[in-house]
Amino acid sequence: MATEQKLDNIVKGAAFLIEDTRPEQVFTPEEFTQEHLMIAETTRQFVEGEVLPNRERLEHQDWALTVELLRKAGELGLLAADVPEAYEGLGLDKVSSALITEYITRGGSFALSHGAHVGIGSLPIVFFGNEEQKRKYLPALASGEKIAAYALTEPGSGSDALGAKTTARLSEDGKYYILNGQKQFITNAGFADIFIVYAKIDGEKFSAFIVERDFPGVSTGPEEKKMGIKASSTRPLILEDVKVPVENLLGEPGRGHVIAFNILNIGRYKLAVGSTGGMKSALEMSVKYAKERKQFKTAIANFPLIQQKLADMNIRTYVTESMAYRLTGDIDKRLDLVEDLNDGRAVAKAIEEYALECSINKVYASEALGYVVDEGVQIHGGYGFIQDYPIETAYRDARINRIFEGTNEINRLLIPDMLLRKAMKGELALLPAVQAVQAELGGDIPAPQTDAPLAAEKHLLALAKKVFLFVGGLAVQKYMQALKDEQEILANLANIAIEIYAVESALLRAAKALARGDDAENKVDMVTVYTREAVGRIEGWAREILAAMEDGETLRTHLGVLRKLTAFEPVNSKVIKRRIAQRVIEAEKYVS
Amino acid sequence: MNILVCLKQTFDTEERIVVENGKVKEDGVKFVINPYDEYAVEEAIRLKEQFGGEVTVVSVGPSRAEEALRTALAMGADEAILADDPALFGDEYTVAKVLAAIARQKNYDIIIAGNQAVDDGSGQVAVRLAEELGIPHISTLTKLVVEGNQVTGHRDAEGDEEIVTATLPVLVTAQQGLNDPRYPSLIGIRKASKKPLAHVTLADLGLSEEDIRPRTEIVDTFLPKPKEAGRILQGELQDQVKELVQALIQVEKVVG
Numbered sequence: 001m002a003t004e005q006k007l008d009n010i011v012k013g014a015a016f017l018i019e020d021t022r023p024e025q026v027f028t029p030e031e032f033t034q035e036h037l038m039i040a041e042t043t044r045q046f047v048e049g050e051v052l053p054n055r056e057r058l059e060h061q062d063w064a065l066t067v068e069l070l071r072k073a074g075e076l077g078l079l080a081a082d083v084p085e086a087y088e089g090l091g092l093d094k095v096s097s098a099l100i101t102e103y104i105t106r107g108g109s110f111a112l113s114h115g116a117h118v119g120i121g122s123l124p125i126v127f128f129g130n131e132e133q134k135r136k137y138l139p140a141l142a143s144g145e146k147i148a149a150y151a152l153t154e155p156g157s158g159s160d161a162l163g164a165k166t167t168a169r170l171s172e173d174g175k176y177y178i179l180n181g182q183k184q185f186i187t188n189a190g191f192a193d194i195f196i197v198y199a200k201i202d203g204e205k206f207s208a209f210i211v212e213r214d215f216p217g218v219s220t221g222p223e224e225k226k227m228g229i230k231a232s233s234t235r236p237l238i239l240e241d242v243k244v245p246v247e248n249l250l251g252e253p254g255r256g257h258v259i260a261f262n263i264l265n266i267g268r269y270k271l272a273v274g275s276t277g278g279m280k281s282a283l284e285m286s287v288k289y290a291k292e293r294k295q296f297k298t299a300i301a302n303f304p305l306i307q308q309k310l311a312d313m314n315i316r317t318y319v320t321e322s323m324a325y326r327l328t329g330d331i332d333k334r335l336d337l338v339e340d341l342n343d344g345r346a347v348a349k350a351i352e353e354y355a356l357e358c359s360i361n362k363v364y365a366s367e368a369l370g371y372v373v374d375e376g377v378q379i380h381g382g383y384g385f386i387q388d389y390p391i392e393t394a395y396r397d398a399r400i401n402r403i404f405e406g407t408n409e410i411n412r413l414l415i416p417d418m419l420l421r422k423a424m425k426g427e428l429a430l431l432p433a434v435q436a437v438q439a440e441l442g443g444d445i446p447a448p449q450t451d452a453p454l455a456a457e458k459h460l461l462a463l464a465k466k467v468f469l470f471v472g473g474l475a476v477q478k479y480m481q482a483l484k485d486e487q488e489i490l491a492n493l494a495n496i497a498i499e500i501y502a503v504e505s506a507l508l509r510a511a512k513a514l515a516r517g518d519d520a521e522n523k524v525d526m527v528t529v530y531t532r533e534a535v536g537r538i539e540g541w542a543r544e545i546l547a548a549m550e551d552g553e554t555l556r557t558h559l560g561v562l563r564k565l566t567a568f569e570p571v572n573s574k575v576i577k578r579r580i581a582q583r584v585i586e587a588e589k590y591v592s
Numbered sequence: 593m594n595i596l597v598c599l600k601q602t603f604d605t606e607e608r609i610v611v612e613n614g615k616v617k618e619d620g621v622k623f624v625i626n627p628y629d630e631y632a633v634e635e636a637i638r639l640k641e642q643f644g645g646e647v648t649v650v651s652v653g654p655s656r657a658e659e660a661l662r663t664a665l666a667m668g669a670d671e672a673i674l675a676d677d678p679a680l681f682g683d684e685y686t687v688a689k690v691l692a693a694i695a696r697q698k699n700y701d702i703i704i705a706g707n708q709a710v711d712d713g714s715g716q717v718a719v720r721l722a723e724e725l726g727i728p729h730i731s732t733l734t735k736l737v738v739e740g741n742q743v744t745g746h747r748d749a750e751g752d753e754e755i756v757t758a759t760l761p762v763l764v765t766a767q768q769g770l771n772d773p774r775y776p777s778l779i780g781i782r783k784a785s786k787k788p789l790a791h792v793t794l795a796d797l798g799l800s801e802e803d804i805r806p807r808t809e810i811v812d813t814f815l816p817k818p819k820e821a822g823r824i825l826q827g828e829l830q831d832q833v834k835e836l837v838q839a840l841i842q843v844e845k846v847v848g
Contacts, residue, residue, distance in 0.1 A: 034659060038666060038781045045775045077778025090778055587620065588608075 010333050013353040014422050016504060017468060017497060018433035023512035026505070027095070027329020029321060029592065030513055039096050043103035046076060051107030058110050058231040059393070061223065063191045066113050066233070067147060074144025078104070079118050083126055084342045087138035091341060098273040098328045105277035108390075109397050112232035116187035117141070119270055120263050121148025124196045124208060127344035128251040128259050133210060134344075137194060149192035151183035151211075151237045152260055158184075159410045161260055162206055166199040166239060176243040177201070177209060179217075183237040185404075189220045190233030197239065198256050205254030209244050217242035228396030261355075262348040267405040268358040269331070272324040272365035275401060279317040279372045282394045284589045286313065286376040289391075291585065293381075300379070304574075307581030309375045314584050315526045316368040318592055322505040323364060327357045356418045359411040360498045366401035366408060373398040412494035413487060416472070419497070434473035437466045445564050453524055454511055456568070457531040461503050463565045464538050468496045470561065471542045478549050489548060492541040499534045506530055522591055525580055529573040539566035593645035593738075594698060595636040597669065598691055598705040598718060599629035601653055601660035605710055614813050625660045628706025631766035634773040635736060636704050637668040643738070645701075646670045650694055652680055652687045658789065665784035666776030677793035682806035688720030689804040693797040695725055700761060702743075707732045707765040722763040730756045732767040 011025050032040075050069055051058070057065055073079055081097035083089020097118075105111040122141045125133055140146040157163040166181025179199050186195070195211045195218075211218060221236035251259050287310055290301035300306050334350040341347060351358075373395045377384035384391050402408045423430035448459035472493050479486055510523035539562060546558045583591045603609070604622040611617070625633065636647045647669040651657045654676055661672035673694055680690045695703060703722075708715035715731075722729035730745035734753070737744040743758045748767045776784070794801070825832040840847045 034662060035781055035785055037659075038663065038776060038784075039778055041663075042666075042775050042778065042781065049775070075777065076775055080778065090782070092778070096778075591620075 010337075011330060012428070014356045014419055014428055016357075016501060017419065017465060018428065018430060020462070021504060021508060023508045023515060026326045026508045026512065027332070028509040028512050029325050030509070030516070030518065032095070032099070036095055036099055039092075040099040040103050042076060043078060043100050044106065046073060046078065047103060047107035051110050055108055055231075058108065061190075061230065061233065063233060066110065066231070067191050069110065070113060070117060070147055071144040073114060074142070078114070079122075079144050080142035082118060082123060083138050083142040086342050087126075087134050087142065089138065089142040094328050094332045094335065095325065098270070098325065101270050101273045102277035105274045106281045108393060109229035109231040111274060111277075112187055112229050115270060115274065116150060116232070117144075117148050117192075120150035120267055121188065121192070121194070121196065123266055124150070124250055124259050124263055125210065127262060127348040128208070129210075129344065132247065133250065137210065141194070146193040147188055147191055148194045148196070149186050149188040149237075150263070151186050151189075151195050151197045153184045153186075155182060155184045155236075159407055161198070162257055164198055164200060164206065166197070167203050168199040168201045168207060168209065168244070170201070170246070171243065174246065176245055177249065179209065179211065179239045179242040179244055181239050183239070185224065185234055186220070186237045188233055189235035189237055190223065195237060196250065197237070198260060199239075201253050206256040206260075207253045208250040208256040208259045210248040210250055211239070211242060211244055215242050215244065227399060228393070229400055262352055264406055265351050265355050265358040268362035268411070269324065269327050269354075271401060271405050272320065272361035273328065275365035275369040275398075276317065276321045276324050278369050278394065278398065279313070279320060280590045282369075282373045282376040282391060283310070283313045283317055283584070285389075285391050285394075286310065286379045287584050287588055289383075289389075290379050291588065293383075301585050304578065306379055307585070308577050309379055310584045311577035311580040313372045313375055314580055314590055315530050316372055317590050318523070318526050319502050319506045319530060320365045320368045321592065322509040323361055323502060326505045326508070327354060327361055330354055330357070356415055356422070357501065359406070359414050359418070360501045362405055363408045363411050363415075363494070364498050364502055366398075369398045369401055409491070412491045415494035415497055416490045417484070420476070434469045434476075437469040438473060441466070441470060441561050441565075453514060454507060454527060457503075457507055457527055458511075460531050460535050460568055461500070461507060464496070464500050464503065464535060467538055467542050467562065467565045468493070468500060470565070471496070471545050474549060474558070475545060486548075489545050492545050495541045496538050499538050503527075503531050503534045522580065522583055525576050528571055529576050529580075532568055532571060532573070535566050535568060539563075542566075593639060593643040593701045595639055595645060595647045596695055596698075596700040596703045597629070597632050597636045597647060597649045597664065598703065598721070599633065599649055599651050599660060599664060600626045600706075600709045600711075601651065601657040602626040602709055602711045609815065611813055611815050616813065623656060623659065625663055626706050626709045626711075628708060628710070628766055628768070630706075630773045631768070631770040632704040632706050633664045633667055633669060634771045635766060636702075637774075638771065639702065639736075639738065640668070640670075648673060648698070648700075650691065651675070652690050654678075661789060662784050663776055665787045665789070666780040667774055668780060669787075671787060672789040673792060674789060675792050675797075677791075679794040679801060680792075680797075680799075680804065682804060683808045684714050684716040684720060685807045686804045687717050688724055689799070690797065691717070691721045692724035693799055694792065695721065702738070702760065703727075703763040705763070705765050707767050718763060718765045725761075725763070727761050727763055728758040729763040729765070730758060731765040733764050734767050734769045736764060736770065 009025050011021050050072055054065060077090055078100055080089040081092040081100055085091040104114050125137050141148055152161055154164050168177040168179050171178055181199060193213050197209045197211045201207050217240040219238045221238060224234040226234060290306050291299050293300045331351055331354060334353055335347060338346045338350055376391045377395050380389055380391050383389050386392060422428040448455045475483060475489050506527050510520055510527045513520040513523055542562050546555060550558060601623045604624045607621050609616055640647050648671050649661055649664040649669045650673040651661055652675040658674055661674055665672055675690050705718035719729055730747055732748045733745045734748050735746035741759050743762050745756050745764055747754045747756055825835055
């Protein structure tokens, strides 16, 4: 494909908030290639054949088994997707890598050991390692001969990552950095061979280092007793006068934050993909249970309130899946433009384009997963509270997702922040879009043009974007620089942006399926109810923002505009959700 | 050593069977390599790893069966043949004729198939194929040893083990327990997309419709009756026996 054509199909980061995206510009799961599906299938077979039968031993922290399974995964190539071929990896596209992540999560929290190794553990070297570092470490990481971990968090610095206290001091002979400090909550610490450690050179220059477990002075503390994800190892990493060879400095001194932020972007979208897998398996176990469990002489799946839950779980899963693979596809298309995929920095840069979407996906997916496992427990009733049922584990395992890879609060604050930065750097025509909306709002809002399928939803989506620009524009005008202190308003703006991305991803996927002539009835049903529920929520958040900024006549005028932008004719969602539930019940699993 | 593996794409064994208008519904169903044929593929790859040579996988079936062949290629087979011309479809007689025509195109030392397909379970095609080709066959193997020209097969004979020897060329069928099939590795999957997969038609095989016309006809397709709750007979033993005999004659109509 010519570069120009490629560019035409690429949506720039954050641009979805100010312009329409066409269905042909998004990647959808319906477009998985045969190779993608085969990769997913191998992962599924590995999980069902090797991981799930060992669930109990893994939950009781048999680390020798975890390492053995990681090596087996390595033999199959399940650790090599993101490592370039030049370093004995497979250099697969990100959709393939995402599918591995999604299907691995079906094996419970073993997925954390896998994810920490292939993601945050290996990628800093893939992206920012120099030639020697890549040659030295990547082949062993791709095969699973060596296992990696990532050490950023400290007892006193979580969200405030740059406030780290771990220090690095250059030795007098200039051959070593001497590291001292403690890292907290390090996944894979129990058995990892290689740690990516952040420390401040001379207490100032935040930098990343490759630290081997065998270096004298490296030790780990006791296993944390966690609420969930018990099949993963989490320990403090202790560094006492650790002599790290200068050649193990990763990237430039004082540029560690660039590595940290880029790795976070990836962690965030991978979390969304993994959550999709977790939601699918929670829904599957819940619908099977609902069909088996009889009360009042009938399966509880026959009760409308259980069906409503199954439908809502299915819808959230569909929306999350649509978002996560849309973003993955966007990243792949960007990477297509990178000339040398062995150039890790260029790859990281391409992914950074979608940092805002990464945060959106992280927040939405972790909360959708939380919702789905919660309803899953509810469907199981008292049995859902008993450890013999896997939904109990799924419920506990889900909770951490709202905390790590940047808390959802931090990610919410980042969304408007990144948007404004993009606008200020001239990467996004945000201001003209705000002005256009403000000029337009004096007049009447035109009704949707046709009653074609999804026309009303497309219309509501377009209006939701106007709500965002209208309310966001007012907030920026009112608070200017001080907006950063209005965290409640920022969070609500983030919520609106997230919901817009959610609706749009679900809608474009359905529209694309329709255009292709697929049977898209279920997708259209889901988009029909979800869009309206989302607009209701968007209106609520916008109203809160307006009421926090103005009062009296000004507020009333603003609320009048908001009402026009969020008005819609309700649909009979009771009937539609019953239909969706029937499909889930028949298939005994998630249906897209 | 040249090895031919006959495989069929079947429903995943987890799938529920829905019959609609006298046909098994295929919408949204997950298809897999027939599990017995998967043992056959694995055994063939192991023989290749031991003796060298090439593994060809063949299937008679619709174009969707290409996925199953690709999976076999990803496991390590070298080339694939798909007879997806609808003129080649029929019953066990037809499929055996078609496979024989394909098998004759090259000199195969061993032909391996599953001992039956999990869908129709006829268990006929492979042994018919051996007959067509005029070569010996050993069925339902749990162990296969090849030494020079000599083949020793341990077969599952209704729970007993029978040890049968034969000389190459030979056809064998795989029983559960023959081996533990490997998962296709990601590198294997990537290589599979570049391996040859040939589509063959009636004309390619030099067959006429008359040569392969099915000998059977499907009259109806229906699901087994749902299982009803059992009944425990009670009372004096003599009365119970009487009641049981009555039931067998009148209710179940299995005697008399």
